[in-house]
Amino acid sequence: MSIDRRGFLSGICLLPAGLALPALAAGDTRIVSLDYAAAETLIDLGLPPVGVQSSDRWDRWVVEPELPASVANVGQDLVVNLEVIASLRPDLIITTPYTDALRNRLETIAPVYMVSVYDETKTPLKNAYRETRELGKLAGIPEEAAAFLADADKEFETLRQRLAKKKQPPVALVNFMDNRHVRVYGASALYQDVLDRLGIENAWTRPTNYWGFATVGLEELARTAPPDMHLIAFEPIVDGIKPTLASSPIWRSMPVVQENNFEVFPAVLTFGMVPSALRFARLLTDYLEGSDA
Amino acid sequence: MSTQALPNRAPWLSGILLLLAALLCWLLISAHLPTLLNAPAGYDIERMIALYSTLPRMVTALLCGAGLSLSGILLQIALKNPLASPTTLGVSAGAHLALVLATLFAPALVAFSRDMVAATGSLVAAGIVFALVSRRNFSPVTLVLGGLVVSLYCGAAATLLTLLNDRYLASLFIWGAGSLSQQDWTIPIGLAPKILVLVIAAGFLVRPLTILSVGDDAAKALGATPGRLRALTVALSVGLAAIITSAVGVIGFIGLAAPALARLAGARTVLSQIIWSTLIGGLLLFVTDNAIQLLAGPLSNFIPTGAVTALLGSPLLLLMLRKTKALQAPDARQVSVKRWTLPKSLTLVLGILLPVLLLIGSIVFGKSALGNWDMIFSSPAFDLVFELRAPRVVSAAAAGIMLAIAGVILQRLSGNDMASPEVLGVSSGAMLGLAFGVFFLMPNQTGSLVACATVGAFAIMGLILLMNRKSGFQAERMVLAGIAFTALLDALIGALAATGDLRSLLLLRWMSGSTYGATGSSTLVLTCLSVVLFGLSLAFVRWIDLLDLGPSAAKALGVPVGRARGVLFCLAGLMTAAATLSVGPLSFIGLMAPHIARQLGFSRAGAQILVSASAGASLMIIADWIGRYGYFPYEMPAGLISALVGTPFLMVLLSRRTA
Numbered sequence: 001m002s003i004d005r006r007g008f009l010s011g012i013c014l015l016p017a018g019l020a021l022p023a024l025a026a027g028d029t030r031i032v033s034l035d036y037a038a039a040e041t042l043i044d045l046g047l048p049p050v051g052v053q054s055s056d057r058w059d060r061w062v063v064e065p066e067l068p069a070s071v072a073n074v075g076q077d078l079v080v081n082l083e084v085i086a087s088l089r090p091d092l093i094i095t096t097p098y099t100d101a102l103r104n105r106l107e108t109i110a111p112v113y114m115v116s117v118y119d120e121t122k123t124p125l126k127n128a129y130r131e132t133r134e135l136g137k138l139a140g141i142p143e144e145a146a147a148f149l150a151d152a153d154k155e156f157e158t159l160r161q162r163l164a165k166k167k168q169p170p171v172a173l174v175n176f177m178d179n180r181h182v183r184v185y186g187a188s189a190l191y192q193d194v195l196d197r198l199g200i201e202n203a204w205t206r207p208t209n210y211w212g213f214a215t216v217g218l219e220e221l222a223r224t225a226p227p228d229m230h231l232i233a234f235e236p237i238v239d240g241i242k243p244t245l246a247s248s249p250i251w252r253s254m255p256v257v258q259e260n261n262f263e264v265f266p267a268v269l270t271f272g273m274v275p276s277a278l279r280f281a282r283l284l285t286d287y288l289e290g291s292d293a
Numbered sequence: 294m295s296t297q298a299l300p301n302r303a304p305w306l307s308g309i310l311l312l313l314a315a316l317l318c319w320l321l322i323s324a325h326l327p328t329l330l331n332a333p334a335g336y337d338i339e340r341m342i343a344l345y346s347t348l349p350r351m352v353t354a355l356l357c358g359a360g361l362s363l364s365g366i367l368l369q370i371a372l373k374n375p376l377a378s379p380t381t382l383g384v385s386a387g388a389h390l391a392l393v394l395a396t397l398f399a400p401a402l403v404a405f406s407r408d409m410v411a412a413t414g415s416l417v418a419a420g421i422v423f424a425l426v427s428r429r430n431f432s433p434v435t436l437v438l439g440g441l442v443v444s445l446y447c448g449a450a451a452t453l454l455t456l457l458n459d460r461y462l463a464s465l466f467i468w469g470a471g472s473l474s475q476q477d478w479t480i481p482i483g484l485a486p487k488i489l490v491l492v493i494a495a496g497f498l499v500r501p502l503t504i505l506s507v508g509d510d511a512a513k514a515l516g517a518t519p520g521r522l523r524a525l526t527v528a529l530s531v532g533l534a535a536i537i538t539s540a541v542g543v544i545g546f547i548g549l550a551a552p553a554l555a556r557l558a559g560a561r562t563v564l565s566q567i568i569w570s571t572l573i574g575g576l577l578l579f580v581t582d583n584a585i586q587l588l589a590g591p592l593s594n595f596i597p598t599g600a601v602t603a604l605l606g607s608p609l610l611l612l613m614l615r616k617t618k619a620l621q622a623p624d625a626r627q628v629s630v631k632r633w634t635l636p637k638s639l640t641l642v643l644g645i646l647l648p649v650l651l652l653i654g655s656i657v658f659g660k661s662a663l664g665n666w667d668m669i670f671s672s673p674a675f676d677l678v679f680e681l682r683a684p685r686v687v688s689a690a691a692a693g694i695m696l697a698i699a700g701v702i703l704q705r706l707s708g709n710d711m712a713s714p715e716v717l718g719v720s721s722g723a724m725l726g727l728a729f730g731v732f733f734l735m736p737n738q739t740g741s742l743v744a745c746a747t748v749g750a751f752a753i754m755g756l757i758l759l760m761n762r763k764s765g766f767q768a769e770r771m772v773l774a775g776i777a778f779t780a781l782l783d784a785l786i787g788a789l790a791a792t793g794d795l796r797s798l799l800l801l802r803w804m805s806g807s808t809y810g811a812t813g814s815s816t817l818v819l820t821c822l823s824v825v826l827f828g829l830s831l832a833f834v835r836w837i838d839l840l841d842l843g844p845s846a847a848k849a850l851g852v853p854v855g856r857a858r859g860v861l862f863c864l865a866g867l868m869t870a871a872a873t874l875s876v877g878p879l880s881f882i883g884l885m886a887p888h889i890a891r892q893l894g895f896s897r898a899g900a901q902i903l904v905s906a907s908a909g910a911s912l913m914i915i916a917d918w919i920g921r922y923g924y925f926p927y928e929m930p931a932g933l934i935s936a937l938v939g940t941p942f943l944m945v946l947l948s949r950r951t952a
Binding site for chain 2: 051072073074075076079081082083084086087088089105108109179180181217218219222223244247248249250251253254
């Protein structure tokens with residue numbers, strides 16, 4: 001690990017965080033990530049992984065930061081291609097509680113570290129900070145991680161101040177499951193923590209599951225949500241849902257649709273870490289500033 | 294048919310259901326009635342929901358229930374089979390699979406006509422079932438076994454596609470489990486005229502079907518053509534089921550339950566059976582669906598009605614199967630077998646050489662990290678890759694051998710071509726154990742999950758053995774008990790998956806079956822087991838051959854019939870459990886390999902076991918290899934691939950025989 005690179009990195013981290021860092025050559029540590037969240041963090045720390053699960057679907061689920069073309073696809077997260085991982089000769093493999101069942105197999109290839117953002121503490125953003133520091137340590141770039149997190153704090157604060165200039169409406173954050181059901185995010189979701197930091201109210205205050213969402217019918221949402229809420233759906237939305245919604249009387253008569261308070265955001269990694277949290281915060285701030293509610 | 298012995302109480306039954314339906318209906322919408330009648334000013338979400346969600350859902354339930362039951366009763370009359378229905382013949386599952394396939398690979402087709410896609414899938418599924426059982430004169434139980442196997446297969450293939458696309462297909466999941474939830478009137482208004490047209494068409498069939506019910510010869514004498522009439526009726530039923538599946542997904546077992554209830558209530562003539570089945574079916578689904586909504590409250594949108602009807606319906610199937618046991622036509626091996634032209638000795642040599650060559654080849658040839666074809670020797674991590682690859686290939690072979698032999702034993706003992714380890718219930722037991730482990734114990738380690746699966750497999754096998762101890766392990770009953778468990782489990786998993794719980798994905802992955810989990814030590818255990826059990830099964834060949842002659846003849850020749858059956862079932866169960874743990878519950882190797890051996894001309898137990906084992910091993914090795922590289926770097930489950938590889942082969946063999 002050269003001092004020069006570190007200096008360069010801490011310098012560049014003074015720029016707004018999340019700005020895609022120039023693609024450095026893969027550092028000394030060869031990391032395979034079985035999780036998009038850890039991968040996006042490593043990319044923002046300047047040390048992209050050598051392999052990531054389902055890399056061909058990155059642009060559908062994560063979008064930002066961009067995945068370097070050199071990153072190999074190691075297959076699907078629960079049944080990753082062990083032969084490919086072995087051939088990549090990694091120094092470190094990153095799992096999540098979701099994929100940690102593979103630990104025994106993976107440990108025959110390289111040491112395994114489990115990134116745990118969703119747990120009993122139900123504070124995913126705080127956990128994401130902790131895990132980012134841990135990743136920085138493991139990858140041999142602890143200072144870069146610290147600088148990245150400091151910048152993230154700064155940016156959250158800037159965004160919060162921008163939003164505090166006027167009273168903001170509550171927002172409901174959903175993924176469409178089909179044309180009649182949505183996943184709505186609430187307590188113990190990453191989005192909830194971001195809303196808290198930005199001082200925005202969540203329209204969905206009812207119980208959610210371990211991962212911070214509840215699957216509900218649209219009418220359930222309409223029945224329980226405050227009338228002045230803004231409804232934000234994330235891409236990807238399966239083909240065919242938008243036209244069906246357009247013809248649904250229940251949907252069209254919902255106040256949120258009638259008053260044009262429905263917006264579709266580009267994809268944000270729902271179960272992401274700090275980079276996704278920032279991406280969501282930026283998108284939300286831009287949207288709320290542009291709306292005149 | 295002698296009719297007037299019993300009074301027809303079907304009108305009474307319908308009346309009771311109607312009252313129940315009216316009561317539920319009142320409970321659900323009475324509160325909104327005032328606002329429904331005169332629209333209030335402004336926005337009223339409760340009114341919108343009553344008008345555009347609750348009411349259309351009720352109409353949809355009535356329409357679908359009636360349509361599926363009409364489809365069921367028509368199938369039952371045409372096939373003279375009280376067990377026939379869209380669910381038990383694989384028609385609904387075929388429609389579902391076709392829609393999943395089209396959604397993924399040819400969305401334009403779905404946009405053009407969902408119904409056409411669904412109907413094509415239904416027809417293909419029905420065609421396969423009929424082709425599989427046509428040599429058995431459509432014996433009721435065989436037809437249903439064939440249908441349920443095709444159902445399982447279609448469900449499995451749909452699962453595979455879901456796994457390969459995970460989150461993207463989540464919506465198909467809710468749909469696949471049959472959700473009646475509505476957002477407007479599009480679906481009921483679209484369905485009503487289509488169903489009406491088919492109901493009218495069915496009306497024209499009543500008279501000819503009545504003549505047919507007298508008997509084929511009498512019908513011929515009266516100038517009817519039974520074959521054509523049957524084909525027409527079946528086509529109509531399949532169409533009905535397809536249209537409904539394309540609109541709301543798979544609603545299991547209504548088409549079986551309603552006609553059964555109508556007959557039980559005393560509907561005898563063709564006309565009264567058709568009328569009352571249809572009415573009862575509509576009301577039955579209506580009552581079920583509304584009861585779900587009332588009981589589940591806010592969750593109701595989200596508990597798929599189709600999964601609930603399947604949960605309620607599969608025990609009913611078990612009851613009905615036991616009653617129709619007597620109808621089962623015994624023995625079918627009298628059909629002359631078309632001999633293969635290869636000399637047997639050569640076939641036997643090939644039978645040994647082929648799996649060995651495949652085994653070596655499938656270890657040597659693979660792909661590099663970048664996706665280029667290469668030989669294992671040129672890999673940068675040769676030792677690691679070999680350690681990962683070889684156990685999988687060997688496990689595949691061992692599992693293939695064990696499933697194939699289990700299939701031979703089960704088919705021989707039950708005298709049923711459609712018997713296979715999949716329908717023995719052992720595989721389902723393993724999956725049940727896994728489900729328990731994943732949902733209640735939440736173990737993160739593969740090892741403890743395997744333990745759960747093993748306990749589950751043996752618990753179910755013990756239960757089935759215990760249930761059948763008194764009857765002397767009668768094969769037919771064992772298979773029936775197994776298949777009822779399988780259907781029940783399918784419904785359970787469907788319901789779990791629809792809740793969107795991430796753990797259900799984990800379970801699905803296990804269910805789809807792959808050699809992914811094979812390690813050096815697990816492979817060693819599996820290989821030893823397969824060798825020992827292979828040897829044991831060869832030691833029991835004489836019993837198998839003699840049992841084939843029938844229980845009395847076997848007894849006369851000195852076979853302790855009950856004990857022999859018990860031992861052989863244990864053997865088959867052990868092999869199934871061991872194989873299931875390594876390649877998952879659904880591979881169809883156990884169904885296909887014995888057929889392949891028999892079609893090749895090996896009908897004595899010993900030869901059939903040897904050739905089946907070779908075929909099973911070869912198929913499984915090929916399937917595993919395709920699973921590893923067909924969609925590189927993604928893994929496809931070998932268990933499902935083997936079904937895809939083997940089915941066409943099996944069909945070709947079957948068609949040779951019937952030709």
